[in-house]
Amino acid sequence: MLDSAISIFTAGRNMARIFEGLGVTLKISMISVLLSVLLGVPSGLLMSSKIRFCRLFFKLYLEFIRIMPILVLLFLFYYSLSSVFSINLPAMAVAILVFTLWGTAEMADLVRGAVTSLPKHQWESSRAIGLTEPQLNIYVIVPQAIRRLLPGVINLTTRMIKTTPFVFFINIPDLVKVAQQIVEVTGMKNLLASVWVYGLIFFIYFAICYPISLFSHYLEKVWQD
Amino acid sequence: MSPNDQVILKITDLKKRFDQTDVLNGISLDVRQGEVTVIIGPSGCGKSTLLRCLNGLEPINSGQIELNGQLLTAPGTDWSTVRQKIGMVFQNYELFPHLNVINNILLGPMKVQKRPRAEALAEAESWLDRVGLKDRALSYPRQLSGGQKQRVAIVRALCMAPEIMLFDEVTASLDPEMVREVLDVMLNLAKGGLTMLIVTHEMAFAKAVADRIIFMDDGLIVEQANPEDFFNHPESERAQRFLNIFQFGRVHRDKN
Numbered sequence: 001m002l003d004s005a006i007s008i009f010t011a012g013r014n015m016a017r018i019f020e021g022l023g024v025t026l027k028i029s030m031i032s033v034l035l036s037v038l039l040g041v042p043s044g045l046l047m048s049s050k051i052r053f054c055r056l057f058f059k060l061y062l063e064f065i066r067i068m069p070i071l072v073l074l075f076l077f078y079y080s081l082s083s084v085f086s087i088n089l090p091a092m093a094v095a096i097l098v099f100t101l102w103g104t105a106e107m108a109d110l111v112r113g114a115v116t117s118l119p120k121h122q123w124e125s126s127r128a129i130g131l132t133e134p135q136l137n138i139y140v141i142v143p144q145a146i147r148r149l150l151p152g153v154i155n156l157t158t159r160m161i162k163t164t165p166f167v168f169f170i171n172i173p174d175l176v177k178v179a180q181q182i183v184e185v186t187g188m189k190n191l192l193a194s195v196w197v198y199g200l201i202f203f204i205y206f207a208i209c210y211p212i213s214l215f216s217h218y219l220e221k222v223w224q225d
Numbered sequence: 226m227s228p229n230d231q232v233i234l235k236i237t238d239l240k241k242r243f244d245q246t247d248v249l250n251g252i253s254l255d256v257r258q259g260e261v262t263v264i265i266g267p268s269g270c271g272k273s274t275l276l277r278c279l280n281g282l283e284p285i286n287s288g289q290i291e292l293n294g295q296l297l298t299a300p301g302t303d304w305s306t307v308r309q310k311i312g313m314v315f316q317n318y319e320l321f322p323h324l325n326v327i328n329n330i331l332l333g334p335m336k337v338q339k340r341p342r343a344e345a346l347a348e349a350e351s352w353l354d355r356v357g358l359k360d361r362a363l364s365y366p367r368q369l370s371g372g373q374k375q376r377v378a379i380v381r382a383l384c385m386a387p388e389i390m391l392f393d394e395v396t397a398s399l400d401p402e403m404v405r406e407v408l409d410v411m412l413n414l415a416k417g418g419l420t421m422l423i424v425t426h427e428m429a430f431a432k433a434v435a436d437r438i439i440f441m442d443d444g445l446i447v448e449q450a451n452p453e454d455f456f457n458h459p460e461s462e463r464a465q466r467f468l469n470i471f472q473f474g475r476v477h478r479d480k481n
Contacts, residue, residue, distance in 0.1 A: 125378075128313040128315075129312075130305045130308040131336065132305045139321075
């Protein structure tokens with residue numbers, strides 16, 4: 001039985017391709033998470049600001065992104081942009097763009113939640129010692145919000161990693177796509193191929209996501225206040 | 226040090242409304258350099274709102290506030306600069322929970338006033354020593370008692386070298402045994418000649434610390450007098466009624 005597994009993973013470039021697929025998955029999700037966090041923090045601060053236009057704008061954006069299935073967004077940016085505006089973005093760019101749009105919306109909402117949960121007095125005490133609005137955000141509000149944000153950000157990261165297989169619909173060979181191709185080729189001769197290959201994929205996802213979750217537990221413990 | 230004649234804070238006909246409710250109905254008050262003014266009155270009389278208006282935490286509807294001749298109620302006032310001159314301590318002693326005591330204190334001097342760390346640190350440590358908290362410099366707020374937190378909040382405001390300090394019911398949410406340690410700090414500041422505007426419900430403290438008592442009711446200054454006169458012979462009927470709240474007659478029980 002083990003022979004059937006060994007024969008799949010040693011055949012041709014199968015193992016190398018699985019790692020390439022993993023690389024694609026990680027590249028898309030990590031870049032998107034990074035951009036989402038960088039863009040989501042200021043967006044979230046604007047979302048909880050006193051300026052009504054800002055709140056309304058981000059509210060609309062968030063609702064739009066939430067309602068829309070990721071797959072529709074991917075198709076919209078990959079196929080529709082090129083046919084209507086003749087803008088041809090590479091598939092990789094479309095994937096990162098769509099995941100960043102989604103992640104930024106989610107991140108902004110997380111930041112808004114964390115900021116509005118802080119007591120009002122934190123703003124007043126900060127103003128009372130003369131901090132300007134940007135200073136009070138940098139030194140008082142954001143550092144406290146980050147601690148409250150952490151569980152949500154970790155959750156977003158793992159969701160992002162788990163949602164990347166959608167990119168296979170715009171022809172990007174991510175981890176799941178590669179696995180599927182290998183199963184298609186070897187499955188005819190090897191009945192257990194799907195068990196071995198998807199089993200391996202299962203453990204790869206676990207190996208990526210579990211340490212992230214452990215890291216978040218660790219930070220929560222360190223930051224406890 | 227007794228108050229001299231120089232008026233440091235001048236409030237003229239200040240009015241403040243929340244929605245449909247008038248909170249301040251025309252407050253005029255001069256505070257002189259080195260003077261300790263204590264504002265008392267029933268809850269909801271507008272005394273806390275008055276303090277919050279003075280450093281711009283609440284916008285006002287009409288009237289004027291001048292600090293050392295500078296009109297604060299003019300449009301375009303840079304409140305960040307003004308608030309460095311008007312220190313404020315709140316009822317809820319909100320320290321910044323993610324910073325330790327010394328960093329709570331140094332945030333203003335270093336980030337707002339851009340003072341060098343060594344100099345600000347030396348001043349902060351000397352103040353902490355004076356309020357009996359030198360050994361707590363590296364503690365986090367969650368490790369302190371309410372009274373200790375409030376003393377740190379006072380030091381945090383003092384390290385900005387304000388020209389006047391506002392105290393908004395700073396002992397109101399403290400356990401009784403911690404009230405004293407905070408009031409002692411304030412008494413010492415008064416002795417040191419700091420100009421202070423204090424809102425409090427501690428009548429014995431008001432009597433001890435005040436150069437002048439302001440009695441407010443319904444958004445107006447009803448009476449102002451020196452503490453002896455005010456507490457012994459309040460002139461207005463409303464002040465008499467208010468002070469009676471703090472008196473208890475001996476209970477005589479019927480014995481069968």
